[in-house]
Amino acid sequence: MTTKTQIKNFVIPEKEYMYPGHVACPGCGGVLAMRLALKALGNKTIVVIPACCWTIIDGPFPMHSLHVPVYHTAFETAAIAAAGIKTALEIQGQKDITVLAWAGDGGTLDIGIQALSGAAERNDDIIYACYDNEAYMNTGIQRSSATPKGAWTTTTPVGNPKGEPKKNIAEIMIAHRVPYVATATLAYPEDLVNKFRKAQQIKGTKFIHIFAPCPTGWKMAPELMITICRLAVLTNVFPLYECENGIKYTINVVPSKPLPVAEYLKLQGRFSHLQESDIEQIQKMVDFEFNFLLKKAQLLV
Ligand SMILES: Cc1ncc(C[n+]2csc(CCOP(=O)(O)OP(=O)(O)O)c2C)c(N)n1
Ligand code: SF4
Numbered sequence: 001m002t003t004k005t006q007i008k009n010f011v012i013p014e015k016e017y018m019y020p021g022h023v024a025c026p027g028c029g030g031v032l033a034m035r036l037a038l039k040a041l042g043n044k045t046i047v048v049i050p051a052c053c054w055t056i057i058d059g060p061f062p063m064h065s066l067h068v069p070v071y072h073t074a075f076e077t078a079a080i081a082a083a084g085i086k087t088a089l090e091i092q093g094q095k096d097i098t099v100l101a102w103a104g105d106g107g108t109l110d111i112g113i114q115a116l117s118g119a120a121e122r123n124d125d126i127i128y129a130c131y132d133n134e135a136y137m138n139t140g141i142q143r144s145s146a147t148p149k150g151a152w153t154t155t156t157p158v159g160n161p162k163g164e165p166k167k168n169i170a171e172i173m174i175a176h177r178v179p180y181v182a183t184a185t186l187a188y189p190e191d192l193v194n195k196f197r198k199a200q201q202i203k204g205t206k207f208i209h210i211f212a213p214c215p216t217g218w219k220m221a222p223e224l225m226i227t228i229c230r231l232a233v234l235t236n237v238f239p240l241y242e243c244e245n246g247i248k249y250t251i252n253v254v255p256s257k258p259l260p261v262a263e264y265l266k267l268q269g270r271f272s273h274l275q276e277s278d279i280e281q282i283q284k285m286v287d288f289e290f291n292f293l294l295k296k297a298q299l300l301v
Contacts, residue, residue, distance in 0.1 A: 013193070017038035018065055019067065027223060028216075028225075030054060032225075045098045047070045050107045053104060054131070078112050080119060082100070087124075104138070105146035108130035109130070123204040124204075127207075128207050129208045130169065133212050133213060133217060137214045147162050174246050180206040181246075182207075183242075185212070185232060187227075213225050219268060234253075236286050249293075251294070
């Protein structure tokens with residue numbers, strides 16, 4: 001296992017490929033995620049967006065907030081549409097264009113998973129990024145398979161919160177043995193930019209899972225977005241790591257003394273109904289998953 005906590009002398013690229021004037025809610029994690037991803041990838045990028053908040057955020061046609069071409073596609077088709085575009089570009093001899101599929105957690109972990117799995121099995125040459133806000137936000141905060149156990153959503157109301165744990169999409173993609181899978185979040189922007197740059201250099205299917213809070217759906221103060229991203233990492237709720245070819249793990253941040261999960265939960269109204277015993281149960285689950293990740297990462301030292 002290798003770990004790294006800092007990327008020395010790394011500067012976030014100044015050039016912007018996203019304009020102000022988009023129509024996201026204040027403090028939307030998905031917006032900063034796209035802004036950073038494009039800073040990493042540059043203007044020779046085509047973005048494929050299925051139905052999700054980003055369909056709206058980009059702006060009503062013919063206006064749009066990105067400085068690169070965008071192809072809007074159906075909810076379940078991000079991976080296959082991106083793969084088709086990449087293949088067509090290659091047939092035309094345009095080999096230097098990155099095709100980025102950019103989908104929410106519903107479009108990835110639920111409805112898009114079969115197209116994504118197909119692309120991964122064929123090792124289609126795309127970057128697939130899932131900005132994960134842990135629910136179907138665009139249609140009104142319904143639970144998805146990325147919603148964590150215990151969270152309030154409009155379909156898992158207080159009194160009947162979600163009983164199932166969050167689906168582990170990074171590990172599902174790692175099991176496909178694709179060349180590159182990584183997790184990222186906005187409180188570690190150098191790490192996020194670095195991972196997109198690395199993915200761009202690798203041929204085949206690359207998958208990046210971005211933890212991207214939604215202040216509206218999480219009932220949290222918009223200005224806490226970065227704080228919550230950092231707490232997710234420092235409590236081990238959302239570990240930052242990479243896996244190459246399904247076997248070589250690198251954990252990017254290993255907190256020497258992880259913070260209690262309660263620190264992360266208490267800032268979000270979607271967890272305000274939880275009892276002490278629920279929080280203890282979540283803490284146990286988080287500890288188990290992080291130890292399991294550490295063990296997997298130690299398998300091939
Ligand atoms: C086949 C199909 N079913 C349902 C919808 C309605 N729909 C549009 S966006 C959306 C939610 C997307 O959720 P997610 O992928 O998590 O992205 P977010 O909105 O959270 O950014 C749904 C259910 C659709 N467009 N197509
Ligand atoms: S509902 Fe959430 S994910 Fe959608 S634009 Fe607003 S903050 Fe972003």
